[in-house]
Amino acid sequence: MEESILTSIKQLLGIAEEYEHFDPNIIMHINSVFSILTQMGVGPAAGFSIKDKSAVWSDFISEESKLEAVKSYINMKVRLLFDPPLSSAVIECMNRMISEFEWRLNFAAENKD
Numbered sequence: 810m811e812e813s814i815l816t817s818i819k820q821l822l823g824i825a826e827e828y829e830h831f832d833p834n835i836i837m838h839i840n841s842v843f844s845i846l847t848q849m850g851v852g853p854a855a856g857f858s859i860k861d862k863s864a865v866w867s868d869f870i871s872e873e874s875k876l877e878a879v880k881s882y883i884n885m886k887v888r889l890l891f892d893p894p895l896s897s898a899v900i901e902c903m904n905r906m907i908s909e910f911e912w913r914l915n916f917a918a919e920n921k922d
Contacts, residue, residue: 811865814839814883821884822892826862831891836860838890842883843869849911850918851879875917882910 816826818839824831840858847856852869870879885907894900 811867813862814859814864814866814869815862817866817880818884818887822888832861835887835891838887839883841890842886845886846879846882846914849915851875851914875914878910878914882907882914885910 843857846852857869870876885903
């Protein structure tokens with residue numbers, strides 16, 4: 810079975826799959842990040858969004874070479890939106906990592922064969 814986008818992001822946020830209280834908030838943030846990725850040229854040209862835990866990663870992107878970077882990018886962006894760290898140093902570090910992922914994903918999207 811393929812990995813659910815919502816379930817995997819919840820797991821990375823430290824939220825159990827069966828705890829659904831925050832699902833609408835997390836889904837909203839995930840969809841915001843998908844919008845950013847679409848603008849960068851990553852994923853389906855028409856855009857992408859999720860409604861529940863039925864959407865899987867391969868629905869968004871089938872390119873294995875970009876998949877893990879997309880997962881990490883979405884996780885970091887959602888974490889900053891949903892549950893930001895208290896330390897400004899950690900936030901700054903995460904923002905630098907996000908910027909690097911954005912650059913690399915954008916570069917990869919622009920250099921498709």
